[in-house]
Amino acid sequence: MWYTPAELGQELGVSARTIREWQRLGLPYRRDERGHLWIDGRQFAAWVKEVSRPRLGRRLNPDEAYCLTCRTAVKLVNPTRQQHGHQVTMKGQCPNCGKAIYRGGRHGESTKLSLG
Numbered sequence: 001m002w003y004t005p006a007e008l009g010q011e012l013g014v015s016a017r018t019i020r021e022w023q024r025l026g027l028p029y030r031r032d033e034r035g036h037l038w039i040d041g042r043q044f045a046a047w048v049k050e051v052s053r054p055r056l057g058r059r060l061n062p063d064e065a066y067c068l069t070c071r072t073a074v075k076l077v078n079p080t081r082q083q084h085g086h087q088v089t090m091k092g093q094c095p096n097c098g099k100a101i102y103r104g105g106r107h108g109e110s111t112k113l114s115l116g
């Protein structure tokens, strides 16, 4: 399943700007002959899993999350809990870069994805 950056952003509740940042960080995408960008849901999920894997050899603490921009585990600033159905998401800010970070309710998962 291929998504435009706008569709993917909508699916994940992030801005198109965030998607562009992820592309800079190595999010796999392809460009068609008309110059439109497409992102494969399955590739995206695999990429998130890869970049979100803690490289510290330890689990994230409940108040920590992985910052995709800083590529490290950071303590969430102003964390808020958001409940979507039975899925709990933590939203907070990175103390280093100030960007919004999301973390899924289950240990180790930065986002719970049902794409592709």
Ligand SMILES: [Zn+2]
Pocket (backbone or CB within 6 Å): 067, 068, 069, 070, 071, 074, 094, 095, 096, 097, 098, 099
């Ligand atoms: Zn950061």
